[in-house]
Amino acid sequence: MPAFGVQSSVMENLISIRGLTVAFDGVPALRGIDLDVQPGEAVGLVGESGCGKSVTWLAALGLLPGHAAVGGSVRLGGQELLGAPAQTLDKVRGGRVAMIFQDPASALNPVIRVGRQVEEALRLHRGLTGAAARAEARRLFEQVGIPDPAGRLNSFAHEMSGGQNQRVMIAMALAGRPDLLIADEPTTALDATIQAQILDLLRRVQQDHGMALVLISHDLGVVADLCSKVGVMYAGRMIEDGSADQIFQSPSHPYTRGLLAALPEMIGPRRRLEAIQGAVPNPADMPPGCAFAPRCTQAGSDCDAGTPNLRRVAGGHRAACLRIAA
């Protein structure tokens, strides 16, 4: 807690990740992630497949399979989550921290009516049963914009569209009154017009509930749309972080700049895309220094000497690149 009288411009972190590492059968997938999420803020995590953006949160919530070796620290409030007993984690997951995924249809139980699944979450996390749970489930359905909420409680997942199923998942996530919602590619499987609906809904519930949001996406546009803070990951590390404006208006790391230049645009004259050459390194055979060096146009021999740490670019904006003037 900040001392008495100290302006809480430095808010206490809701969740604080320090030095998080994950290895699958000895092959590193995460190589030391530091990340803070403050109450009520929307943080975006971007990066390409295999960069570790999803694994970070699966590890933090103890959702990885047994053969994954997890190290470091994840503190929620004052509570350490890594190595916490299953009972503690069960209360946290779906309670203080809720998670939604890319494919809502496979996250829902196909043989149980969606209303009962939301009621189950209400019973587990808020002790509501019977008519009270039913009424609350209905209210949640209404809140996430499901048409005919009372009728839809009795539907099965396969009777609803992808967008409606994702709304059910969001209702279920809200059932535990979470302080943090982790949304892992929540709109990737949805059509463009439905994606717009779900992004609007996420923004609204985040603001209404004062809930923190972590949005994991490969789509820089989706993250720019929703998040005020952004972290860019590459090959199991955070390589740049800062405010959304800093990352999208003045990206510093050559990888972030490359990602933005590789995106086709909707306005202005058409220009040839600037592709990043090569491909992501094999986790079992990483380059000696900076993992991006083999694809980087600015790399020199100094980049192979060691993995660069995040260094300050401007207030709150950091990048892990030797080319950034210290």
Add this chain to the structure above:
Amino acid sequence: MTALLRLDAVAKIYPGQRGLFHKSPDVRAVDGVSLVVEAGRTLGVVGESGCGKSTLGRLALGLERPSEGRVEFDGAAMPPPGSDAWRRLRARMQLVFQDPLGALDRRLTIARQIEEPLVIHGIGDAAARRARVAQLLIDVGLGENLAARHPHALSGGQRQRAVLARALATDPALLVCDEPVSALDVSIQAQVVNMLIDLQKARGIAMMFISHDLKVVRQVSDTVAVMYLGRIVEQGEADQVLAAPQHPYTRALVSAVPTPGRTARERIVLVGDPPNPAARPSGCAFHPRCPVAIAACAVETPILRAMPDGRSVACHLAQPNMDLAA
């Protein structure tokens, strides 16, 4: 400019299932579509899932016979699928799918797969085919060392390059690409998009580029057709249609494209899901979701009308020089 591919009032109707007491309605997956792909030019086809864009691609290749209307390739009617004439034509038109691993035979080496169409169409002797495969590998930017590998030993981007090399083996005049880069990461997507544009220019191939990603479509297309529930709702030069869309659906699609750095912007969020093609709304199929629909829209199906600037729009409200949002 010559029309390489011409579709004239083409419809594809899948008959509804007949039960003992009822018959479910026919599904008009593609309905009254007329379009032209000119030699060496690219037509982008956009729309959401179920709008019929993939069926349209199959009709264009003669893989499906139209229920109504006529498909012409190079000035002659498309021969029925499976006929000798159709088989000969197949060398001149090729298809590239979203999922390269599914399109490749896992048991064959990359070189064998690229050679296969040459064998099927009896092009060249063994030595000439080997030389052709080597050249194709260079053209799509795959190293010689990958020729002997199997698909699973390649990355997603490399596989899509291999699929493209195989499609180009017979020197086709028309390439139908169905979501060719949707499964690829941004940096790899840019590589493949650039390569597609280069190859197309160098070889003068005509392309039908089917995608839900408007940014990628804008990058590659000369002309664009926007589909909704089996019909074209707007069609014209890509720069016109995507920069200043006229149909309310195109407007919503364009405004739903998340773009980094464009945060405070007007987004049109449509209500509801795309309708079921088996339960087509009366009149204009888009009217239940349309923010500007008038009474006539529920009754009368708008036809595609030419606008002064050369594009066509199927909307009762689309008038020359009229702003729909006003």
